[in-house]
Structure formats: C-alpha cells, structure tokens
Amino acid sequence: MTTNKFWKQKKLSAFTAEEWESVCTHCGRCCLLKLQDEDDDEVYYTDVVCRYHDCRTHLCREYKNRCLLVPECLKLTPENLGNITWIPKLCAYHILHQTGDLPSWHPLVSGRPLPDQYKISPDVVSEPDVPEEELEDHIIEEDDND
Template sequence: MRFSMARPAAADAPFWRTKRLDQMTNDEWESLCDGCGRCCLLKLEDEETERVYYTDVSCRLLDCEACRCTNYPARATLVPDCVQLTPETVEEIGWLPPTCAYRLVRDGRDLPWWHPLVSGRPETVHEARVSVRGRVSASETEVALEDMEERIVSWPARGVKRRKD
C-alpha cells in the first residue's frame, strides 16, 4: 500500500496560495500586510553599487509599538516619498524585506507560521521578533540626514529562524 500527503483542494486553499497579487481583492491585499513595520524603516542606497541598507530610523508616521501607520489613508500626501505597494510596485521594488508577505507571494512562496493570516493572531509577528517593535531607535524627525549612515542595521534584511515547537 502506498500513502501520500493529502493536499487541500484548491477551493480549501487560502487565497494567497491560489491567487496572484493582481487577482486579490482590496481586503485580501491589505490582509497580506503582517504589520511588521520593516518597510517603514528609512533606507539608504549606495550610489555606486545600488545596494540598499536599512536603518533603525522610522518614518515619522510609524507607530513603533503598534507597527502601523498613524495616518494610512493620507500617508502619500503627508510623506511624498512613501511607496504605495501595488502588484506593479512589488514587482519592481528590490528592497522589500525577505519576510514581506507581498514578496513571498510574488515569489510563489507560502506565508510563515508567524503571519497573522496563518497563526490567527496579530501578535505572532511581534513574538517571532519579525516586527520593528522595540528595535527602532528614532523617528526620521529626530535624526539628521548626515547621521543616517551611523544608523545602518542588518536585521531587517534577514529572514527569521524557523519556529521552535
């Protein structure tokens, strides 16, 4: 007798496994955001190599405890260089963190255990230390541009270790 792993029928599979980013409803799209806040960290780009470096400095609109934008509907007006994620921009942006659900789905990968859509709890993104909670040292309004290079950190560009059960 041979056994194989039973796979859920397509109708039972979650939307992020069956839809491309450009096929998702607005609610599905918004629910992909895990609330980590990594994309709201200021980034520096080396002009010669085009390599992007994350800093531990946040956008002025980021609530660093909740890891959410304090004025999401007006963010593009209040912060003109705020990048609005769309299926098109997700294809083009190279600096999305490796943990970003938009990037994972774009690349045909599944969401990790700590993602709120998988765990059913928004706190798991913080418990897994994926979010910026407790890791941001300052807001962009508190750091001079010439001091930003001193604020480069590596953790936002790294993935997350597997869950310890």
C-alpha cells in the same frame, strides 16, 4: 485562522482590496528609513523609522495620506511587487510573491498575532530624533532587526 486560503487560490492581481490589505502584517520593516549608495545604488537599511510610524501599534498614523506626505513611500501593488529591489526579505507580500504561499507565522495562517520577533525592534529611533547627517551612523544589516 481563515479557512478561505484566498492567497493560494487567486493571482495577486485578483485579490480584493480587503484581501490585499490583509496580507500586510504591519511588521514595520518597510517603514525603516533606507539610504541608497549613489555609486552602485545599493540600499542600506537603518534603525530609524518613518516619522509617521506608530511604534506602539505598528501602524502608519497617516496611512491614507502617506504617499502625499512622504513622496518616496511606495504603495505596493501586484504590478510593482517584483520590481522593488529593497523590499524587506520578511515582507509578507514579498514572500507570497516569491513562494506562492504565506509563512506559518503569518496571522492569516496561524490565527494569532504576528510574533514580536517578526516586527521591527522596539529599540528603533524615530525619524525626528535623528539629524539627516547622522543617518549613516544608523545603518544596520536588514536581519539585525529580527
């Protein structure tokens, strides 16, 4: 547990790069592939995870190059955080932006690793294993992955 609750004392835009990165719980939720309805722009989550997501460590295997390799991979910033309509409800950045605080289960608050229930399911399928035309069959309710 950190005694320096920087996330309560600073604006998001004043976080150091290290502080900003430490907010990410590596839950993997933003790495789930999403489909957008062409008619109404609604975004649907799938249980298919990005090809670069390491399901064992819950880290991106290409973190530094992720936006080059996957152009639609969005880099979260204090500036764009409020404009991302599809951001996962349990994303720590989203919660911090909405409430001004981190939840009790966040590792910076609890001093413990993220509980499994907040990570994406171990049953997710990796992108290379799902043909694009079958992605629709993998749509889930976002909370199904709790």
